[in-house]
Amino acid sequence: MKRTILIHPDPRLKKVCAPVADVTDDLRKLADDMLETMYDAPGIGLAAPQIGVLDRLIVLDCVKEENETPRPLVMFNPQVLASSDDTNVYEEGCLSIPDQYAEVTRPKTVEVEWLDRNGAVQRETFDGLWATCVQHEIDHLDGKLFIDYLKPLKRQMITRKMQKLKRERARA
Ligand code: ZN
Numbered sequence: 001m002k003r004t005i006l007i008h009p010d011p012r013l014k015k016v017c018a019p020v021a022d023v024t025d026d027l028r029k030l031a032d033d034m035l036e037t038m039y040d041a042p043g044i045g046l047a048a049p050q051i052g053v054l055d056r057l058i059v060l061d062c063v064k065e066e067n068e069t070p071r072p073l074v075m076f077n078p079q080v081l082a083s084s085d086d087t088n089v090y091e092e093g094c095l096s097i098p099d100q101y102a103e104v105t106r107p108k109t110v111e112v113e114w115l116d117r118n119g120a121v122q123r124e125t126f127d128g129l130w131a132t133c134v135q136h137e138i139d140h141l142d143g144k145l146f147i148d149y150l151k152p153l154k155r156q157m158i159t160r161k162m163q164k165l166k167r168e169r170a171r172a
Helices: 025-040 129-140 151-172
Strands: 045-047 057-060 073-083 086-096 097-107 109-117 121-127
Touching: 025 045, 025 073, 025 129, 045 073, 045 129, 057 129, 097 121, 097 129, 097 151, 109 129, 121 129
Parallel strands: none
Antiparallel strands: 045 057, 057 073, 073 109, 086 097, 109 121
């Protein structure tokens, strides 16, 4: 089932999410809903707080080429174990901040540990777009948005645009 994506500013996007104690059928269903919502948007990552659920759960798939096999990843309690000193700059966007993009600098590679949909511990080192995406999504679980890395003026400008967008949507 497709879920509604919250638009910034929203207090639920600023919350620190709670770890998942056990990967239950309900949580697996939630992850499936999130993947469906992400692909439909379309986007390459989605965090549970973006649909108003304050659990530490993210989904991502950074395979972009039409002819490549999709790689949907579901991560419960994802944690960055190590980050490279090397950095990468990507123009980031966010499904909760539609049509706004800005360059963000982050570690180029990160080693991440998480629980998969069967509750098994997984560990992998991500690079390139995958590394940026997984860091962006984990930030969501700590109430952090990519615009928090920007200068205050730029951040305020984007926030005002989003407030206007929300007013327009509420009226429609
Ligand atoms: Zn985002």
